[in-house]
Amino acid sequence: MHQPLVFIDGDQGTTGLQIHGRLHGRSDLRLLTLPDAERKDPARRAEAINSADVAILCLPDDPAREAVAAIVNPAVRVIDASSAHRTSAGWVYGLPELDDQQAERIARAKRVSNPGxxxxxxxxxxxxxxxxxxxxxxxxxxxxxxxxxxxxxxxxxxxxxxxxxxxxxxxxxxxxxxxxxxxxxxxxxxxxxxxxxxxxxxxxxxxxxxxxxxxxxxxxxxxxxxxxxxxxxxxxxxxxxxxxxxxxxxxxxxxxxxxxxxxxxxxxxxxxxxxxxxxxxxxxxxxxxLGKGASGAAVQNLELMLAAMH
Structure with missing residues (x-):
């Protein structure tokens, strides 16, 4: 069975560290994070994000926009934990409890904006x-x-x-x-x-x-x-x-x-x-x-998206 590759971009911040901790050790997915020397390298980050099944962006707003702009692989799905895309057209708002259809929208979405x-x-x-x-x-x-x-x-x-x-x-x-x-x-x-x-x-x-x-x-x-x-x-x-x-x-x-x-x-x-x-x-x-207000919500959205891949 294919193990989805999940790339956490910005895993040294408070949100990224918590997401990494919640996903670490799981056998149903593979985690990709970049070593210190490569975190600021635009080419290496672009390569990582385009190799992922799901990319979770734990970045300030402008770097998050740059990361999305670097995506050329149409199969890559994104969960953006920044505030860059929370009111943007084309992005699904990542609050599954918003209404009775929202969890399904998140599960099928290419672009999900995690709530503040x-x-x-x-x-x-x-x-x-x-x-x-x-x-x-x-x-x-x-x-x-x-x-x-x-x-x-x-x-x-x-x-x-x-x-x-x-x-x-x-x-x-x-x-x-x-x-x-x-x-x-x-x-x-x-x-x-x-x-x-x-x-x-x-x-x-x-x-x-x-x-x-x-x-x-x-x-x-x-x-x-x-x-x-x-x-x-x-x-x-x-x-x-x-x-x-x-x-x-x-x-x-x-x-x-x-x-x-x-x-x-x-x-x-x-x-x-x-x-x-x-x-x-x-x-x-x-x-x-850091739970339902950030990392926990991102993992909840990831679970919905992964379930839809099977």
Whole structure:
């Protein structure tokens, strides 16, 4: 039986290292990575990518575009973990749970764009609700999220973990120019007609995301309650392998979100919290920014693509 050749381009970054670790030792595929001396050699990289059945790009945006431009072998399939192609025509968005056809689209695709970490949580919460008409496509949304510092890539990890690194601040809020590169991706794939406000932050822990979206029930379509929002999410993700929807919380007991609760997994935990007396609802997502937010998602997409090859 043919063992597909999987080339990881950029396997020394946080995402690439994790993908390599998840695939290492498997007998159903062959892994190709380049030694240090060849990683920056355009000819050697082009040769590697054109020899692969599937290439996984763990690169900054511009090198990812260059890698795709170097493909001349029409059989090569690509999973791009950068943000270069997430809103591009001709690329399939790599969130299998987006709708009931998306996993099949990914399985057959030549070009798959892996979702961003923050967008994974925001889109997973919003897309089913917007599609069902329970949240308007032009609702004035604000999305807040805190991620482990590994979300800043290898450089951020080194800043926090290198010998002699300074003790980091508890939380650092950024993206204050309201122009974060993930916003067009969230808007497009959540089905929004207006740009949401996105306020990201890094915590002084390594990995894990807690993302929240607040809703005012008075601004929602008539008759939409927290119960209906929860029911829609529960129905959408019923039977999903990786996405769990927690029971509805109506403010009876104190609850907390731990961004590290599902670290080292590909799980995505969604929940709906509400205070009906105040007419307020909170949609929440907890997941590993290196798992379902990056490497785990890439491996999930790879599994779908490999299954379609047999």
């Amino acid at each position: 970490c923050y967008p994974t949580g925001a889109i997973a919460l919003l897309r089913p609700l917007v599609s069902a008409g329970l949240v308007q496509a032009d609702y004035p949304l604000t999305i807040n999220a805190v991620s482990g510092y590994s979300g800043g890539g290898r450089a951020a990890v080194d800043r926090h973990e290198a010998p002699g690194a300074q003790a980091s601040q508890g939380v650092l809020v950024y993206g204050l120019n309201l122009d974060h590169k993930h916003v067009p991706e969230i808007q497009q794939h959540a089905g929004l007609t207006q740009r949401p406000v996105f306020v990201p932050s890094y915590g002084s822990y390594r990995q894990g995301i807690a993302l929240t979206i607040a809703l005012q029930t008075r601004l929602l379509p008539a008759g939409v309650t927290a119960g209906r929002l929860h029911e829609s999410l529960h129905e959408h993700y019923h039977g999903s392998r990786y996405v769990q929807v927690a029971p509805l919380e109506l403010g009876q007991a104190p609850a907390q979100l731990d961004p590290q609760a599902v670290n080292d997994s590909n799980d995505l935990r969604l929940a709906v919290f509400a205070n009906e007396a105040h007419g307020q609802v909170l949609l929440t997502a907890v997941f590993d920014n």
